[in-house]
Amino acid sequence: MDNLENKKYENFIQNICIYCMNIQKYKDLKNKYNKLIGVYNTQMQVEEFIETVSSTEIREFPTLKIITYNDYKEKYHDRHKKYPNFMGI
Numbered sequence: 001m002d003n004l005e006n007k008k009y010e011n012f013i014q015n016i017c018i019y020c021m022n023i024q025k026y027k028d029l030k031n032k033y034n035k036l037i038g039v040y041n042t043q044m045q046v047e048e049f050i051e052t053v054s055s056t057e058i059r060e061f062p063t064l065k066i067i068t069y070n071d072y073k074e075k076y077h078d079r080h081k082k083y084p085n086f087m088g089i
Helices: 043-053 069-087
Strands: 016-019 036-040
């Protein structure tokens, strides 16, 4: 949550909810953070939160695709071994 107070991210995040098993542990954060709408412990509550705050004006936050080590071993390792042959190395 402390990172979200950084002003450069303020325009990217409009509403926040926390999904956890222990609501009591996090409920006081609602008083500290304006954008924290609720603290929930059921999937249904989170789905309701998403429905409530959803808007067609919200754009997806761009992310980079992350390749795991297993992805690399399965998909890319063999390709990388073959590259030198194509490059004349």
